[in-house]
Ligand SMILES: Nc1nc2c(ncn2[C@@H]2O[C@H](COP(=O)(O)OP(=O)(O)O)[C@@H](O)[C@H]2O)c(=O)[nH]1
């Protein structure tokens with residue numbers, strides 16, 4: 136395990152920069168120990184010792200038209216790392232499958248009994264389907280479209296029986312999800328590939344980062360995590376625990392640090408070490424909290440001071456139990472930072488599941504992963520077929 140915690144934030148920039156200040160004396164050694172390969176990969180202009188861990192002008196300038204940034208200063212991470220723990224064995228494939236995990240969703244439950252109660256192909260069956268879809272959060276517009284199309288086809292005698300209608304419904308639902316089932320591709324040209332996670336409180340951002348850390352680690356990708364949720368000390372510790380478990384370094388400044396500066400420091404560190412992927416956590420915020428939403432924009436701009444192409448993925452985590460409110464969340468976050476991918480979590484348990492269709496239909500933003508449990512292997516690459524099959528098995532109509 137390798138971890139870096141900032142010892143104590145200097146009181147002021149002036150203090151930090153004071154030659155011979157307590158912050159300066161041992162930094163060169165600490166830095167060398169923490170980043171053994173930094174000397175070869177850091178840009179030559181970059182000073183080896185940090186005098187100003189958080190370039191305030193960078194953050195300030197991020198709000199305006201920005202001047203060119205000086206070569207980045209480095210950080211003052213300390214605490215020599217204990218020996219790395221061996222990574223856990225790779226996530227076993229084929230763990231409890233989608234169908235087993237999604238059985239409890241509102242979608243699966245409301246549709247499972249429907250075809251056996253209404254084996255006849257008639258308007259009642261369509262009405263029941265309509266109610267079930269709306270109840271499962273598919274949304275009124277999407278549901279009406281689906282049901283009206285089925286009704287037309289039924290009147291045109293396209294379906295021989297209820298089972299044929301079920302097959303058509305499955306195909307229509309699949310067609311809604313296919314375009315958004317686009318897995319995340321790590322561009323290894325980006326050094327590092329910066330993944331910024333966003334979303335409201337409690338949706339599963341930190342847990343998802345932990346699961347991703349395990350996944351990337353198993354893929355032998357050098358990676359680093361940034362503890363950008365500085366609102367709660369527990370949030371930093373939570374990320375740190377995931378880092379420890381997977382032998383992944385975590386860059387943190389502790390509670391109440393400036394989230395943008397954590398991201399900036401982490402990106403600097405990741406660049407210096409030749410890290411392939413950097414995942415930044417952020418504090419949860421309500422999409423209605425304008426100040427906090429603006430802070431996300433600031434994090435993004437500060438990151439872009441070091442790499443104009445970053446973040447390479449803005450991954451929004453959405454709680455699958457949220458229902459239609461997920462749509463307004465995504466709208467606001469997208470407006471603030473430009474969401475490029477989604478993770479829908481908690482699809483095990485009591486989620487209705489239908490919100491996935493509503494999101495796909497309204498935004499067309501790629502859905503990268505689905506969270507179907509709390510263990511590391513429960514973050515699955517979003518698979519439209521597996522998802523439909525779990526919610527609406529073909530066997531329902533048999
Ligand atoms: N059942 C289930 N729980 C999850 C999933 N993802 C996250 N959680 C739980 O949701 C809670 C909040 O997660 P956390 O990562 O702290 O949310 P954050 O505030 O967005 O960082 C924790 O108890 C997680 O274990 C999931 O896919 N399924």
Ligand SMILES: [Mg+2]
Pocket residue numbers: 340341342364370416417419
């Ligand atoms: Mg969190």
